[in-house]
Amino acid sequence: MKTPSESAVSLHPQLEALKKAGMELLYPPVPRITVGTAACGLASGAGEVLSAIQTAVKKHNLNAAVTAVGCVGFCQEEPLVDVLLPGRPHVFYRHMDPKKAAALISELSEGHLPTDNALCQFPANGHSPLVDLGIPSHSEIPFFAHQVRTVLKNCGFINPDSLEEYVAVGGYTALWKVLTSMTPEQVISEVKQSGLRGRGGAGFPTGRKWESCRKAHSPDGIRYVICNADEGDPGAYMDRGLLESNPFSVIEGMTIGAYAVGASQGYIYIRHEYPEARKHVENAVAKARSAGLLGSNILGTGFSFDIEISQGGGAFVCGESTALVASIEGRRGEPRDKQHLRTVQSGLFGRPTVLNNVETWANVPLIIANGPDWFASLGTQTSKGTKVFSLVGQVQNTGLVEVPMGMSLRQIIFNIGGGIPNGRSFKAVQTGGPSGGCIPEHLLDLPVDFEALSSAGSMMGSGGMIVMDENTCMVDVARYFTAFLMEESCGKCLPCREGVKRMNQILTDISEGRAKESDLALLEELACVIQDASLCGLGKTAPNPVLSTIRHFRHEYTAHILDRKCPAGVCRALVTYSISPDLCKGCGACVSACPVGAITGERKSPHSISQELCIKCGSCLDVCPTKAVVRV
Amino acid sequence: MAKKISLTIDGFPITVDEGTTILEAARMYGIRIPTLCYMEGLTPYGGCRLCIVEVSRNGGEPQVVASCTYEVQPGIEVRTNTPRILRDRRMLAELLVASAPNVKIAQDIAARLGIHNVRFRFEDNRCILCGLCIRMCFEQMGGHALTFAGHGAWRRVAPPFDKRSELCKQCGGCERICPGTQIPCQGVKPEGYLCGGCAMPEERIYCCPTGNPGCFCELNPL
Numbered sequence: 001m002k003t004p005s006e007s008a009v010s011l012h013p014q015l016e017a018l019k020k021a022g023m024e025l026l027y028p029p030v031p032r033i034t035v036g037t038a039a040c041g042l043a044s045g046a047g048e049v050l051s052a053i054q055t056a057v058k059k060h061n062l063n064a065a066v067t068a069v070g071c072v073g074f075c076q077e078e079p080l081v082d083v084l085l086p087g088r089p090h091v092f093y094r095h096m097d098p099k100k101a102a103a104l105i106s107e108l109s110e111g112h113l114p115t116d117n118a119l120c121q122f123p124a125n126g127h128s129p130l131v132d133l134g135i136p137s138h139s140e141i142p143f144f145a146h147q148v149r150t151v152l153k154n155c156g157f158i159n160p161d162s163l164e165e166y167v168a169v170g171g172y173t174a175l176w177k178v179l180t181s182m183t184p185e186q187v188i189s190e191v192k193q194s195g196l197r198g199r200g201g202a203g204f205p206t207g208r209k210w211e212s213c214r215k216a217h218s219p220d221g222i223r224y225v226i227c228n229a230d231e232g233d234p235g236a237y238m239d240r241g242l243l244e245s246n247p248f249s250v251i252e253g254m255t256i257g258a259y260a261v262g263a264s265q266g267y268i269y270i271r272h273e274y275p276e277a278r279k280h281v282e283n284a285v286a287k288a289r290s291a292g293l294l295g296s297n298i299l300g301t302g303f304s305f306d307i308e309i310s311q312g313g314g315a316f317v318c319g320e321s322t323a324l325v326a327s328i329e330g331r332r333g334e335p336r337d338k339q340h341l342r343t344v345q346s347g348l349f350g351r352p353t354v355l356n357n358v359e360t361w362a363n364v365p366l367i368i369a370n371g372p373d374w375f376a377s378l379g380t381q382t383s384k385g386t387k388v389f390s391l392v393g394q395v396q397n398t399g400l401v402e403v404p405m406g407m408s409l410r411q412i413i414f415n416i417g418g419g420i421p422n423g424r425s426f427k428a429v430q431t432g433g434p435s436g437g438c439i440p441e442h443l444l445d446l447p448v449d450f451e452a453l454s455s456a457g458s459m460m461g462s463g464g465m466i467v468m469d470e471n472t473c474m475v476d477v478a479r480y481f482t483a484f485l486m487e488e489s490c491g492k493c494l495p496c497r498e499g500v501k502r503m504n505q506i507l508t509d510i511s512e513g514r515a516k517e518s519d520l521a522l523l524e525e526l527a528c529v530i531q532d533a534s535l536c537g538l539g540k541t542a543p544n545p546v547l548s549t550i551r552h553f554r555h556e557y558t559a560h561i562l563d564r565k566c567p568a569g570v571c572r573a574l575v576t577y578s579i580s581p582d583l584c585k586g587c588g589a590c591v592s593a594c595p596v597g598a599i600t601g602e603r604k605s606p607h608s609i610s611q612e613l614c615i616k617c618g619s620c621l622d623v624c625p626t627k628a629v630v631r632v
Numbered sequence: 633m634a635k636k637i638s639l640t641i642d643g644f645p646i647t648v649d650e651g652t653t654i655l656e657a658a659r660m661y662g663i664r665i666p667t668l669c670y671m672e673g674l675t676p677y678g679g680c681r682l683c684i685v686e687v688s689r690n691g692g693e694p695q696v697v698a699s700c701t702y703e704v705q706p707g708i709e710v711r712t713n714t715p716r717i718l719r720d721r722r723m724l725a726e727l728l729v730a731s732a733p734n735v736k737i738a739q740d741i742a743a744r745l746g747i748h749n750v751r752f753r754f755e756d757n758r759c760i761l762c763g764l765c766i767r768m769c770f771e772q773m774g775g776h777a778l779t780f781a782g783h784g785a786w787r788r789v790a791p792p793f794d795k796r797s798e799l800c801k802q803c804g805g806c807e808r809i810c811p812g813t814q815i816p817c818q819g820v821k822p823e824g825y826l827c828g829g830c831a832m833p834e835e836r837i838y839c840c841p842t843g844n845p846g847c848f849c850e851l852n853p854l
Binding site: 315317332334336337485486487488489490491492493494495497498499500501502505518522525526528529532533534535 | 678783
């Protein structure tokens with residue numbers, strides 16, 4: 001883990017006071033016990049663990065600081081509890097439940113640091129991992145060892161609701177530096193020099209966007225900055241992780257951006273489905289405002305900027321810039337043609353507007369604090385810095401991972417992710433959400449940057465990475481994504497509304513064995529037309545899952561259409577289950593497992609499946625001890 | 633006086649006022665671009681995408697844009713009839729007529745682009761979601777009685793909250809402008825054909841007021 005160098009600028013006295021208070025909270029003279037309670041942690045029971053710890057601390061009369069923090073990113077091991085003894089490194093405990101947590105506290109109250117359920121140690125306040133504890137260092141855990149955590153550095157360590165703790169880990173030094181020693185032009189030039197590109201998916205250079213906005217004519221001088229937290233890709237939760245774990249970094253980034261482009265009002269557009277993130281952001285905005293870090297005359301420098309939170313209504317398309325702007329304005333969230341008037345020239349309420357993704361904003365303070373050269377030293381020639389991915393699907397270690405741009409997909413999936421579980425083999429990885437594509441095994445050495453992923457028919461997207469194993473049917477994957485987009489398209493333009501619906505119909509036909517050979521050509525033609533003719537980015541990228549699966553897995557399509565077979569055994573209409581009489585011992589396990597009573601047979605003699613009754617759920621296959629059930 | 637902008641459309645040099653859209657410029661010079669959701673006097677909507685054209689700058693990679701919303705820029709080269717545009721437009725017409733085979737304008741557009749067979753399953757939608765009624769109500773009649781509701785494949789035109797709005801003056805502007813209220817082709821349809829009129833001209837034709845099958849005259853509002 002790289003540590004950003006401390007800024008040389010002396011801090012505002014108020015920030016110094018916050019920092020001092022934060023250091024006392026972060027490194028108290030008593031044990032600090034923290035529980036990761038982001039939405040992912042809460043879902044796996046962190047709320048119960050937290051209250052069990054609080055009860056146990058009271059019961060044992062242990063003098064300890066118990067705090068809820070955000071998410072460290074290792075979803076697989078949640079709920080995670082971190083114990084920080086004074087003068088020692090952090091120790092993480094995994095898979096905690098109320099019982100284990102109570103046991104942990106009782107051991108701590110006796111003065112032991114237990115090793116049961118310990119995941120790893122993290123350095124804290126200059127204290128490196130101790131070898132004699134018998135707990136591995138974070139650098140020995142593959143999930144952490146290969147990551148470069150800069151944006152996520154403090155996630156899961158600091159209390160997301162505490163401004164003091166954020167300042168204590170170096171927060172707001174960048175803003176203070178900007179407000180006291182830099183002109184807006186210098187800020188823009190540093191961001192340009194860093195090579196930061198938008199993390200929302202399109203990869204537009206952030207500095208250039210800011211510059212266009214600053215130069216754009218505004219009739220009354222009003223400009224806006226917006227944070228796009230309408231993260232809707234299935235399986236992607238980078239922005240939620242950041243907002244629930246370190247919301248102040250996003251707010252600081254937006255404040256710096258506002259100073260650079262000359263805005264005095266900002267909006268954070270959070271999707272409706274993120275109530276926890278919204279709670280944390282609302283709290284952070286209120287704290288920053290009461291500390292004078294938002295509002296008029298920030299830190300007495302004469303610069304004024306405030307943030308309003310706007311909540312989406314659950315439409316995926318509102319992540320598109322013009323639709324998002326329409327939604328904040330209170331209109332129907334649908335895109336408009338922007339060939340002429342881009343958002344930077346005429347965005348929110350017709351004023352020049354900078355719209356950046358959560359992760360982009362969170363990168364800004366780091367660039368200012370550590371210098372553009374530090375940022376540009378990470379990553380590849382055209383894609384600088386790091387990128388957070390949410391690694392999900394058929395992979396050993398799921399979670400939020402942050403890697404430098406240019407790392408290969410193979411390294412991410414096999415080194416950090418630990419490969420495919422249950423001894424199965426890898427089939428494809430889907431990057432970029434529903435607008436992205438599926439990348440097959442032979443392209444796994446592709447470096448992760450904006451250009452390389454596009455050339456493979458996928459895209460960077462906001463950072464979702466869904467790993468699929470051999471039991472995944474690629475036709476079914478394409479069908480799933482077109483069904484998602486069919487619902488989430490706004491329906492304004494004909495190619496996206498009607499075209500995606502027809503793609504879904506054709507794919508359903510293919511997966512149900514009704515398709516003709518000519519349907520594949522029709523599907524390809526239709527996909528190309530939707531790409532060409534659609535109004536907004538959603539439509540233009542909607543055919544990507546279809547085109548990329550046809551490109552890399554055409555044999556699966558032809559198997560469905562010509563042989564009426566689903567090679568992965570997923571498409572129910574194309575598979576049949578039967579029992580091999582030679583292997584069946586007549587144990588009856590399948591009979592009791594079958595939900596529809598389709599299996600009959602005398603005990604200790606071979607059973608058989610009635611094809612009329614069978615609903616192809618596969619329960620018999622899962623329970624058969626002799627592997628006599630065959631799926632063809 | 634407005635600033636003049638020079639560009640080429642299909643190779644012809646053209647000069648028009650700044651702020652003119654490609655579609656307006658093309659029509660001014662008699663170059664035909666089919667449209668569905670466009671109506672003079674209403675804000676361009678850019679929804680049907682039938683008016684797509686290719687635009688390139690300095691011989692660069694051509695971009696597909698909707699000509700009804702794209703304002704002319706100096707030096708752009710516009711092509712209205714390249715193979716790519718025709719392929720896209722034909723596919724759009726096919727999608728349109730498959731979803732609304734009994735709407736006259738959908739039939740006309742498809743017929744004019746030479747589509748006789750449709751490869752998608754027919755649906756029987758009467759509304760083609762062109763949004764003309766909504767813009768008519770809002771922009772010309774000063775009412776706010778209609779809007780879009782739902783999204784994706786479930787998008788539809790409805791009064792707010794599905795109740796007749798108090799703002800509706802019952803002017804009938806929406807009905808008048810709706811292309812779906814025109815009587816569709818009444819000709820005898822041979823098997824697999826969309827429109828009987830042009831395919832069987834010996835049968836009596838109702839689809840065009842002039843009585844001339846396939847004339848595509850001024851009265852036929854394409």
